[in-house]
Amino acid sequence: MSGRVLVVDDVATNRLLLRAKLSSAYYDVVVAENGTQALEMARREQPDMVMLDVMMPDMDGFAVCEALKASSETAHIPVIMVTALDTPEERIRGLEAGADDFLSKPFNDLALFARVRNLMRMKMMFDELRLRDMTSRELGIVDLVPEPEVGIEASGAILLAPPNPGDGHVWAGQLRRRLAVPTIVTHSEREALNLARMELPDCFVVHQSLAEGGDGLRLVSALRSRPETRQAAVILVVENGDVQTAAKGLDLGASDYIESPFDVSELIARIRSQLRRKRYSDRLRTNLRNGLKLAVTDPLTGIYNRRYASQHMNRVMERARDTDGVFAVMMIDLDKFKSINDRHGHDAGDAVLREFSRRLQENIRGVDLVARFGGEEFFVAMPDVDQRAAAHAAERIRRAVEGAPVALPGGGEVKVTVSIGVAIATASDLDAEAIIKRADTALYSSKEAGRNRVSFFAKAA
Ligand SMILES: [Mg+2]
Structure with a gap:
């Protein structure tokens, strides 16, 4: 796996050394010699990772890291802090600034490359999510930046898998004194996996060797391969x-x-940093789901659009084939809708559409699918419904609309009626569009016969 690394260091020999190491492993390396240049390069070059010297004259590494993490253009780029003084205080400060890891000079190549590979992989996962997230952002959902301060308390329990009960006791005690988070201590791989499924912790702390000859690395691998703990x-x-x-x-x-x-x-600083990353990816995923939802729903009424309904029809037909059953399809059209728009304005028209879709949803079952096909035309698919039940349902919808006028946003109200066309399909019907067409023909009959009524498609002899 290759990628682009931005190396930031004020000392030329250090830049050369890292460039040589990384280039030998086929990474593409760009360099910056101070903080200001680093921020500019990160924005322009969009590297997959930044290796950042801590001690620099103009801005130190912590300040650069904070600035990178505060901008939506660079917040997603992993940062490794490179330091000569490797103390816990310094590591904590770096983690709080948003750094993903530390390497101390001189470099251990094994540690360096394992870390780089790991962060590159994470970056690719984020890139994929971010790419898909663009669509949602184009649709007007706000841009996401990782939260600088993450409350560990807001997450679930922390599962601890120590090497022995004594250490487990110490770990749990130390965390408890500092955090109001439940900790679960486990001593076997199997128990850890079972607890993971039941408690769904957001964070695991796993020692390399577990009690009873358990293998921490095997547990890490198992946690990663299971969907419930993958994230x-x-x-x-x-x-x-x-x-x-x-x-x-x-x-x-x-x-x-x-x-x-x-x-x-x-x-704690490392847990916080990991949870920050997890929360960011969770938000990207949620955004993505919302984006998908937007792609198949009608923004005005919140019900499904035609694209979704067409897909859904395939499933309804499959079900009818599997059960040798029947189903009903309705096309519904608001009568003289154009005149409502003309007379009361488009806001009034929109209010009527919203109110109609509300009444429609109130008068069908949970398994029925409602969609807006466009304009004032709506669609309903009703699985396992025969002619008699369909007539009953259609008549209920017609009355629900006729029964009460719709209040208009600017005051006043308007009387609305609907025309409905119904087609009954059986297991032998294989063409969704043909079924919809039949319901449409029936709808046309309702219009012809004077509107505000229900008609069924009558097979031509
Ligand atoms: Mg330096």
Whole structure:
């Protein structure tokens, strides 16, 4: 997997060193020598990752990181802070600034490349989501930026898988003193997976070796392969200096790792950073779902559009074939709608459409599908409904509209009626458009016969 890395360092030899290492692994490298230039390059070059020196004369690495994370153009780019002083305080400060990881100079190549691969993979996942999210943004949904401050308390429980009961007790105690979050301690892989399914924690802290000969790496891999935990934050705890295991864990999909024994403040900062990332991806996914919903619904009435109804008809027909059943299709048209628009204005017309779709939905069953086909034309598909039941339903809809005038937004009200055409289809009907056409023909008969009535399609002899 290749990608573009922006290397930021005020010292030329450091830039050259990193460029050489990364280029040898076929990454495309661009460099900046100070914070201002880094921000400009990040925006222009859109790298897949930033490796950021902490100590720089104009803006230090923390300030650059904060600025990158505060802009919607660069917030999604992972940042690795590169530091000579590797202290927990410094790591915590970096995590709070939004950094994804730290590397200390001189570099350990294994740690460097495992981290780069892991962050590249995460970046690709985000890119995919962001790409799809563009559609929603084009449709007017607000742009998303990761939240700078994430309340760990708002998330679910944290599941701890320590190497032994003693450590489990210590971990849970330390977290409890600092956070008002429930912690669940488990000692076996199997129990961890069962608890994961029941409790759905947002975050897992897993030691490389679990009690009873359990394997932390295997647990990480299992958590990543299951749909219910795939998006959770997983932090691997490795023995101090065990870069091999850390690298393997990252390649298996751990979101992050921490070396044991750890400072609990650093663990909390890492959890917070992972949850921030998780929350961002959750919001992108939600946005995507909303975007999809927008693509198949009519914005005025909130009911489905024709595109969705056509797909849905295939399912209704399949069901009729499977059960050798029947179903009904209705086309409904508001009578003399044009004159309502002409006389009372388009706002009044819109109000009538909304009120009609509300009454329509009130008078059908949950399994029936209602869609607006465009203009004042509506569609209903009713599975398992025969001619008698369809006549009853159509008549109920007609009366619900005729029964009470519609209040207009500017005051006053207007009387509205509908014409309805119904077609009954059977298991042998294979063409959705043909069925809709029959309902349309029946609708035309209702109009011809004087409107405000229900007609059935009568087979031509
Ligand atoms: Mg420096």
